[in-house]
Amino acid sequence: MPATPPRLIVAISVDQFSADLFSEYRQYYSGGLKRLTQDGVVFPRGYQSHAATETCPGHSTILTGSRPSRTGIIANTWFDLSTARADKAVYCAEDESQPGTSSDKYEASPIHLRVPTLGGRMKLANPATRVVSISGKDRAAIMMGGPTADQVWWLGGPQGYVSYKGVAIPPLVAKVNEVMAQRLAQANAGFDLPAQCAAKDFPVRAGDKVVGTGRFARAAGDYKGFRISPEQDAMTLAFAAAAIEAMDLGRQAQTDIISIGLSATDYIGHTYGTEGTESCIQIDRLDRELGAFFDRLDRDGIDYVVVLTADHGGHDLPERHRMNAMPMEQRVDKALTPKALSDAVAAKAGLAGRKVIWGDGPAGDLYIDRGLTAPQRARVQAAALRLLRAHPQVETVFTKAQIAATPSPSGPPESWTLLQEARASFDPERSGDLLLLLKPRVMSIPEQAVMGSVATHGSPWDTDRRVPILFWRKGIQHFEQPLGVETVDIMPTLAALIGLPVPKGDIDGRCLDLIAGDGDSCAAR
Known part of the structure; x- marks a missing residue:
């Protein structure tokens, strides 16, 4: 690998690209994923090591080097019971102080x-650095780009990519949006079914939906x-490539950085599950689009380094699992x-008739109403603990005091206890009074006649925690390390490549040595 710093860092997050999905289709890669896995440095057992495996917390770890307990991004949504808002909810990437807004x-x-x-650290060290973030979701773009990014863009709806309120649309983005509008105006007959997807081509019913x-x-x-298709990722990568060219990223003396959030895998996983033709086609198209994107950078002669990972994993819908040798799979009890x-x-x-507990779903943080007296709060907590710990689908419930008293975890992430995972997601101001964790193989979407999403993530189990972490740069020597590492290790690893000191x-996270054999990419340059 070259000893000189790369001129461009390309940080890619594939939303809901679990380690299971990565390994399932690995033998079929022929495009960008093949380049990363065969010619790069591969950590197939990366971990979003915290318990709250959701989009916002996961993206907050990738380029900060910090777990949610430090980033403050404990979930996609948490609750602030002191606010005047009726629902008390706070979205991770909003400014709730703005009047008239909601989560x-x-x-x-x-x-x-x-x-x-x-x-942000790169700009502080050298203000000439350009920082760009582009994604299908606002929370992905914001959490990877950070507050001092030069440009942050995400898919805002049929009108195309948008940014913060008040930011003028530059010509490049206007052109991208025009191209997207033209593409959207055309029908899509669908994608051909790759040979590796044929065995997955059978219908699965979940409520009123038939998927697969x-x-x-x-x-x-x-x-x-x-x-909710591969088209979204294709447009996001085309936008990113156009931004690199238009802004001359990677062509000046300093190192620039672009982060790219590819959201389609997640939308598809929620809508159709992770094991049907839909997900199989998506991974095939993702591989192809990444290949075209990297080829375009190569033609431009840019010296770039790539890291690709995911914000969390995912779990397929129970109905298909039950058809495929897993009869114990179930949906969460509506209770x-x-x-x-x-x-x-x-x-x-x-306290019958009074709302005493707030939460975002049948798992995760639970908040006890602040309007209760101290004795009432104690009764509510005791009653909740008894009820939840007796439920057959509940693995455990931790109190805020239990989690707060636990030291921040260290050591291999694959060996952490559930309490240590919970501590990695804990913020004393934003976390709930109780943390409810369901047993493995319990999908946190209840069975219902009309289904919205059929599958989800968010659990503390390895299906949701494990993600691939892949590095590539021209001239790097391939090796694979099967032992566990964390997504928080990505930032210090990239910082070392450009000689940027980061106080431990x-x-x-820790720096990962990307040089096979002798040498150490983590040593001071």
């Missing part, structure tokens, strides 16, 4: 991210069909949903 209708903002990103045989055919103007749980606990605590006490 669903908000002004995007990076204010909740408490630590700098790699791009899709090809992503869509009518002209169908934005939802565009967004564990926040409203049902609050009603049951209130009745047991002598500022972050949770």
Whole structure:
């Protein structure tokens, strides 16, 4: 690998690209993923090591070197019971102080991210550095780009890519949006089924939905069909390549950085599950589009380094698992949903008819109403603990005091306890009074006649925690390290390549040596 710093860092996050998906299709890669796996440095057992395996926390770890306990991004949504908002919810990438907003209708903002990103540190060391972040989701773009990025763009709807309120649309973005509008106006007959996907081509019913045989055919103007398909990632990568060319990223004396959030794998996983033709086609198209993207950078003669990882893994829908040798797979009991749980606990605590517990779903952080007296709060917590710990689908429930008393974890992430994982996600200001963790193979979406998402993630189990971490640079010698590493190790590893010092006490990650055999890429350049 060259001893000189690369001129461009390309940091790619493939949303919901689990280590399981990565390994399942590895033998079929022929494009960009083949380049990364055969010619790069491969850590197939990377970990989003914290318990709250959601999009916002995961993206907050990748370029900060810090776990959610340090970044402050503990979930996609948490609750602030002191706010005047009726729902009390706070979205991870919003500024809730803006009047008239809600966690669903908000002004995007990076204010909740408490630590700098790699791009922010690079700009501090050299103000000439350009930092660009482009994604299919606002939270991915914001958490990887950080508050001091030069440009942050995400897919905002049928109108195309948008940024923070008040930012003028430059000619490049206007052109990208025009191209997207033209593509959206054309129907898509769907994608051919690759040979490796043929065995997955059978229908699976979940509620009112039948999934497993899709090809992503869509009518002209169908934005939802565009967004939940490989087309979205193709457009995001085309935008990123155009931004690199238009801004001359990687062509000046300093090192620049672009982060790219590819969101389609996640949308597809939620909508169709991870093991049907839909997901299989998506990984095939992702591989091809990445190959075209890297080839374009090569033709431009840019000296670039790539890291590719994911914000979390994912789990397929129980109905298909039950068809494929896993009869124990199940959906969560509706009694564990926040409203049902609050009603049951209130009745047991002598507070029937009062909302006593707030939560974002049938797992994760639970918040006890702040308007209760101290004795009432104690009764509610005791009743909730008894009810939850007796439920057959509940693995454990931790109290805030238990988690706070636990030291920050260290050592191999694959050997952490659930309490250590919970500590890595814990923020004393934002975390709940209780943390509910479901047993493995319990999907946290209840069974219902009309299904929205059919599958999800967010658990503390390895299906959701394990992700690939892949590095590539021209001239790098390939090796594979099967032992566990963390996504928080990415930032210090990249920082070492460009000679950027990062105090160890500022972050949770460690530098990974990317030189096979003798030599150490983590040594001071």
